[in-house]
Amino acid sequence: MISLRAAARSRVILIRPGATSFDEQGRMKGSLDMPLCERGRQQVENLAEELAGIRLNAIYHAPCESAGETAAVLVEGRDLRPKMIEGFRNIDHGLWHGKLIDEIRRNQPRLYRSAAENPETICPPGGESMDEASNRVMKAINRILRKSRNQVIAFVIPDPMASLVAAHLNHEAMPGIWKVETDAGSWQLIDAAC
Template identity: 80%
Template sequence: MITLRSAAKSTVVLIRPGATTFDEQGRMKGSLDMPMCERGREQAENLSKELAGIRLDAVYHAPCESAVETAACLVEGRSIRSKVIEGFRNIDHGLWHGKLIDEIRRNQPRLYRSGAEHPENVCPPGGESVHAAAMRVMKATQRVLKKSRNQVIALVIPDPLASLVAAQLNQEAMPDIWKVETDAGNWQLIEANC
């Protein structure tokens, strides 16, 4: 088994859950609680196989059903349990829940451009601003990292929130929220300061 360690940092395996029907359709699911579709279950199983050779000290996940299902695949056969982190709950898209991303691009072009150029300023009607969601998830992430110094941890977080975490941990600008809205059952390694 491969053990990934760094003397002064924790290693984060950032995982997007397997896809849901809304992901396949290009719809904004945000904080809606949806199960994975058949393709999403296959993605979660593939993730589990890909990561089988990496020793994980802990698995933390968002409270949504697709993240719960993906985390369950990851811990199967391991001597660890996954733990839900409420702060990893996806962005509340308010009145945009269920809308096609392309529909927003067509019907609200100025807002769509703003989301691409300045994602932190976007706040859907009746929802949560990207900035507020980023602050919430980073606070939760920092708490998890503090508890997990010098460990290898998996964070199962749906997009676009996962991309906000990746940008923060990599000290990069926030991504174009329209390009990171859907989950695809993938992962990335990030060395994170605790």
């Protein structure tokens, strides 16, 4: 087993769940609860193989079916139970749920450009702003990090929420929502201050 321990920090394996049918279609899934599609199940199997040599202390996941399914596969053969965290819920896209990203680009070009240039200010009709979602998820992340000093923990969070988490933990600017909305089946290692 590979040990990723580092002094006075937590190591976070940030995992995007496998794809859903909406990801494949280029639709905005947001906080809709959807299962993995066939490609998503294959992505999760690949993730499990890639992460098999990493000793994890805990796996936390978003309260959606694709994240739960992904976490369940990742704990197979490990002495861990995945823990669902309500604060990891994906961004509420309100009336944008289920819309094609290209449809928003065509029908609401000014709003589309604004979201690309200043994602933190965008609030879909009937949804939550990226800034509100970011505050919610980081409150949950910070609680976990305080309890997880010098541990290796995994967060299974769908995009675009996963990209918001990565930006905060890496002290980077908020990502463009349109570039990350349908990313799935990948992981990254982040050193996180506790």
